[in-house]
Amino acid sequence: MNSTWSGIVTAKWVALFIAWMFVLTGFVVVAPSVAGDLTKADIERRFKPPLHVGEKLKDIAAWPLTSELTPQGGPVGYVFESIDLAPIPGFEGTPFNLLIALGADGKFIDVEVLRQHEPVFLGGLGPVPLLEFVKQYANKSLKQEISVSSVYGSTRGGGGGNRVVLDGVAKATASVRIVNQTVLAASLAVARAKLGFADSGSRGPPAVPKAGAFEALDLAALEQRGYLQRVRFTNADIEKLFAGTDGAGADEEALLKPDELFVEFYVAYLNAPIIGRNLLDVSSWNKLKAYLPEGQSAYWVATRGRFGLVDENFVPGTPPPRLVLMQSGLPIELRDSNRDYARTVPLPELKTALILGSPAQAGLDPGQPMEFQFTITRAKGMILPSITHKTVTVGYAAPTALFDFPPRPPPEWLLAWQGRWPDLAIIGTALALLTLVLLRPQWIVMRPRRLLLFRTGFLIFTLVYIGWYAQGQLSIVQITGAIKSVGAGGGLKSFLYDPISLLLIVFTLLTLVVWGRGTFCGWLCPFGALQELVALLARALRIPQWRMPVTLATLLSRSRYMVLALLVGSAAIMPAAAEKLVEVEPFKTAITVGFQREWPFLLWAVGLLVAGLFVYKFFCRFICPLGAALTLGGKLRRWNWLPRIEACGKPCQKCRHACEYDAIARDGAIRYDECFQCLDCVEIYEDPGRCAPKLLYARKGRTVPIRELRLPSGNSR
Ligand code: SF4
Ligand code: SF4
Incomplete structure (x- = not known):
């Protein structure tokens, strides 16, 4: 297949794929919004005499609770499903559903998790930490200012006065902040309608x-x-x-x-x-x-x-x-x-x-x-x-x-940002440094050892700090979740509760347009970094590497689009299946919970890393749905920014052989869809001792003919 024909086929294929994604998105958009489905009998099973459950109210979706001990006193509380009153989407795009029992005095009697689709509580940590978290509401009052600790898993600064700080859940702080918003918003709706409380929390303490x-x-x-x-x-x-x-x-x-x-x-x-x-x-x-x-x-x-x-x-x-x-x-x-x-x-x-x-x-x-x-x-x-x-x-x-006027308490999402400002500052500095390096790579590639040290150091930072410590692993669930949430009218507010991920998402979206998908995949993906470090280990241990023929590698790389289509399709049509299928990403196992999971998940994650010992970045190149989605997003890139000269590919093939991602075509053009921006080819290009054509031009005293960097309009090769 010649390159023109291959380009046309690829463009058509991608266009069809994108159309398919839109069709699926349409399914999501018209999907009915979720609602509570408990009956009076379900509530009665939970609240035994002397409490009695009344008929579901007409004006607000809540059941009144009365007590034999106060027969003349009217309802002693109300029971309701949060999804009816505050359907706030989680990171998977679906709202939590909590059963909340609120006393007439504003104190929480009980909060129970009915349904949740949060990836970290489905697999990963499992549901127990969430069940423990909601137990903390018992006997707290809605009249208090309830927030979640900014420190993972422990209460900092305590509560005191009218303030209550609940213990967060390590590795899931952003998710439990959404739970807290859900509990408070649903309860305030009932309190306003039935208990005579107004939402002072939205305006701050009264003057x-x-x-x-x-x-x-x-x-x-x-x-x-x-x-x-x-x-x-x-x-x-x-x-x-x-x-x-x-x-x-x-x-x-x-x-x-x-x-x-x-x-x-x-x-x-x-x-x-x-x-x-x-x-x-x-x-x-x-x-x-x-x-x-x-x-x-x-x-x-x-x-x-x-x-x-x-x-x-x-x-x-x-x-x-x-x-x-x-x-x-x-x-x-x-x-x-x-x-x-x-x-x-x-x-x-x-x-x-x-x-x-x-x-x-x-x-x-x-x-x-x-x-x-x-x-x-x-x-x-x-x-x-x-x-x-x-x-x-x-x-x-x-x-x-x-x-x-007492100062207003900051909103929950702002507390999340305040609690993580040191992490944001450190990661922000790293992103600024990476931006400088990609804008002016010459100073880092001028010595091979310098590039190796910088790149290895950055990948270790990405894996250990961004991934394992700051929990900044992006995932395809965030894309499918965002589509579902927008489709159900829930908006994208949940991203505000996870500032690290939001910072990385914004940076990735910006760099997609400037440099393509490789900025994230080559530098900022913790699992991608782990694979690259595994490959370095393989090299150090002299494990034989299998480099597939380019045609086979190109063909196999298409499979990640299939995985992506399957995931997006199932998220729209079979959400329950999608929650299992997303486990194709080993991110939760390897990064979110640091390999502390049941053996089938461990086997999959470790198996992929072992495959990476023999085939360079096996998962990234042939399976990863997030990489596929970013590749599609990378079609927005407007520049061929990696330097090329006319002699690249005609006849020189040095960079092509050096690129372990097979991201350089035979004619010397960079295949940005596959490029992870490792800068190895830039290092060769900048080194006259390794870039023979440049050396020849220099010897003859001629200017090196550079290839056009700006993309012709309509071409996003
Ligand atoms: S292809 Fe997937 S795993 Fe690899 S770096 Fe990109 S997002 Fe990470
Ligand atoms: S060597 Fe390959 S992957 Fe690395 S920057 Fe060059 S084209 Fe991209």
Whole structure:
């Protein structure tokens, strides 16, 4: 087969392959999203009397738990599947499913793993460390700030105060951070809907009112400084609100006196002394201060005119039925404090005035804007009247100068980055050094020993530091996981929890365009490095090497695309099978868990390394699906950056014979799909003693004719 024909066949083959990948991706995209599937009977098997499981709720996917011990007390907790409320994809692209039991007081009763597809917990470490991890939630409270230790497997800095730090899992810290996000997000959804907690964790700790100096202010000054909000509605305003409903025209007085006052609302934050002491007299203010539990916010809410906050049936100490407090789109508990008080500031005659409190656990942040929503009701008709409700909203934002704002806790993914900054700095420096070497390889190849030392040293760093220590082995699972996650609408956020892998992925994607797949495969893949070190050992032990005929090697190298197609296809159509098939990659065995696995996996990984003793980088060249995927990505490369002269291949074959990857074609062109960027050919090229054509040109005093480096458009050879 001549090279032109072979090129056409390869291009067609690759195009077909890519089309096939897209078809499979389509399957993934239309795949139904996952959901919980437990029944009430499944829950009852787990929670025995005195607990009882109620019917699954209609408004949120949760089962209420009641107790024989508190028959009148309502639910003592809720049980739910996390996948229904917080389907956050893991690294394999599928969300965890956890059964969470949350007490009515916000304490976790239990967290159980129902389903998980995380590669490290399927094989590798096995499921036990994950089961142990979730046990730590029992008796922790959702009102606490729960995060995962940045240090592998141990709690650093402990918790303390309102902070709880769970022990991470060595070699799986990123995965358990996603578990923690899942537990918290699902539980907060239930807490908001059923327990009256708001998600203070997303905004940080609530603002704390400053002590502040007192200054006597009248109503106008309180209003002008934004301490007190006053909003007025006339009869005509309210009539307009009911226009087009059954309530239109139902209020005769409104029709008769449209310009007269219907209601004037007053809202003020009492905890701030400059507001509280101006609105209440000294004795009432002191009593209120003494009464307020820590973290509780108190508001003075009053009305003037025809509308009252409560009617004659109102029970003091309960939430006023005509008022809802909203913050960040969430309803927040607000109830009458049932306190008598005297006012300081003179006001017109009021219809109703209450001091309302919001308990600390309700999650109200007094430093953030909020809305007081008042419900106005009209009835039309005497018998079976038609009732219409309308809401008017009074926004309130106490001035920020009244508060201290505690620092916000960083999000879980940022904690992951902070915890790994030394590793990121070291690996980042190594990547910068590698970039310099590949940009200007001359200084490293000018002495063969220098290249050998640098390359061997870098490969040892890749294997030991990036691979075994920092757990930075990229894998085909990350590609199939990303496709699945995007297809299911889960996005790629899970990558944020694994900063080392993300750094390597970004660097690999950038270098695919600049230098091709060889930057990762030749320098940054821990298992690739291990194979290369094994090959060095074989050379030192003088183990005979079998160098296949190039045609056979080229043919066999196609098999890695088949493996890739099989994996991507099964990930889309048969996910359970894909979880087994990915074990074709020995990365988990050799790198993630450092050969501590069951014997079939050990046999496979060690067998591949033994094969590598006789056939140079056997796994990389003939099996690796990740290498195949990167080769396809490497088609984006825009330069033929390895130096070539016209005499390469015509007639000189020296580099071709030296390249152990068979990455140089007979005509001297580099086959970048196969090139691992070992720089051996650059070393020959730069050494006039080994590159005979350059020596000849030099002797004749002629300039060496260099081959064009920029690729012709459309050619990604
Ligand atoms: S071919 Fe596979 S194992 Fe080899 S270096 Fe590339 S990714 Fe690593
Ligand atoms: S010797 Fe082969 S693998 Fe190494 S850089 Fe040259 S072409 Fe690439």
